[in-house]
Amino acid sequence: MIILKIKLAERTKKVHLSPIREIFEMASRTPGLVRLEVGQPDFETPKHIIEEAKKALAEGHIGYTSAAGIQETREAISKRYKEDYDVDFNPNNEVVVTSGASGAIYATLRALINPGDEVLRPDPGYAQYDGITNDADGIPVLYPLKPDENFEIDFEKLESLITEKTKVLVVNSPSNPTGGVLDENQLEKLCDLADKHDIYIISDEAYDKVIYGKNHIPTVKVAKNKSRIITIGSSSKNYAMCGWRIGFAAGDKELMEQVMKFQSLTYICPNVIAQKAYAKALTSSQNSTEEMKDEYKRRRDYFAKELNNIKGFKCNMPDGAFYAFVDISEHTEDDWAFVKNLIENVKVTAIPGSSFGPTGKGFIRFSYASSIDNLEEAIKRMKKAFS
Numbered sequence: 030m031i032i033l034k035i036k037l038a039e040r041t042k043k044v045h046l047s048p049i050r051e052i053f054e055m056a057s058r059t060p061g062l063v064r065l066e067v068g069q070p071d072f073e074t075p076k077h078i079i080e081e082a083k084k085a086l087a088e089g090h091i092g093y094t095s096a097a098g099i100q101e102t103r104e105a106i107s108k109r110y111k112e113d114y115d116v117d118f119n120p121n122n123e124v125v126v127t128s129g130a131s132g133a134i135y136a137t138l139r140a141l142i143n144p145g146d147e148v149l150r151p152d153p154g155y156a157q158y159d160g161i162t163n164d165a166d167g168i169p170v171l172y173p174l175k176p177d178e179n180f181e182i183d184f185e186k187l188e189s190l191i192t193e194k195t196k197v198l199v200v201n202s203p204s205n206p207t208g209g210v211l212d213e214n215q216l217e218k219l220c221d222l223a224d225k226h227d228i229y230i231i232s233d234e235a236y237d238k239v240i241y242g243k244n245h246i247p248t249v250k251v252a253k254n255k256s257r258i259i260t261i262g263s264s265s266k267n268y269a270m271c272g273w274r275i276g277f278a279a280g281d282k283e284l285m286e287q288v289m290k291f292q293s294l295t296y297i298c299p300n301v302i303a304q305k306a307y308a309k310a311l312t313s314s315q316n317s318t319e320e321m322k323d324e325y326k327r328r329r330d331y332f333a334k335e336l337n338n339i340k341g342f343k344c345n346m347p348d349g350a351f352y353a354f355v356d357i358s359e360h361t362e363d364d365w366a367f368v369k370n371l372i373e374n375v376k377v378t379a380i381p382g383s384s385f386g387p388t389g390k391g392f393i394r395f396s397y398a399s400s401i402d403n404l405e406e407a408i409k410r411m412k413k414a415f416s
Contacts, residue, residue: 063376107279116260127277128299132296132299135164147170148162150170203349207347223257230248245349270303355395361391
């Protein structure tokens, strides 16, 4: 029997699975855990959205759609951003419905990046940005946030990292993993920096509705040159639709034409049933989203307070998303070893902060998109372990 050695593409050496998967797999093998590692709403998709999907199936919406998505969904996205933020996107040529926010980022970077181009992304920040950049033969460059200043952007350091090869800057507000929210002043500085150095901004706004006591400001709203801003949105967090895999990219029509082209190479088109459901979510009452946000706030208020009552834990109050980014450096700088101990001996899961970038070293991330009962049990176990 001849066994052939598979000759893999060189790009496979540059693209890695998210470090979160390692923790997820470890947790899956460990019984009796309180699972706080995955950033997924524990709510059911609201019933009126599910009913719309059933209706779409009954009406026979089972075929291909435009690679940009159906007109109904593009119009719904445009209408929601106009109503909520007074931002205008032309649904005919400035909005592309995608397979989740990740699909939008993937297609956008594919359309923008040449080999060797640099992509700036926040540190700590969503590690998938790096894999997508590497797959497009670009170079990820991490710009640090300031932990001692509620993870605000270090603009002096950010500008020092810009070179003639810098093509794109990624911003994520509200932030995964820090829960930070950028204010108008910071967004204006980012846009001015992009204008000064002729770079594009990908604004990942997947958590725009999960925000507490502040108003979400789309980056494009404060930009002088709106053509260099690409807005990324998602159904996952706002409407508890993670598995539906629907999001969007919105921006300059010439770029969106290319985003549509790259989407057609990978998915042909977004899932038509999910598109119909997302259109319903966007155009119907937003009460369910508000109710989920209120519950997240209740959990945040409890969880962040109690984390700070555990020996050696320090947690800023997050302004958005549903993550607590906790400084555990008083215990150790080795956040991976700390999380493995947490799983094996305390029976609580978290994500090591350094998996989001070197600035996250000595931190761990919990998701409080879990029931209050689970959060209380996790606090109980950790207080006992670290007393």
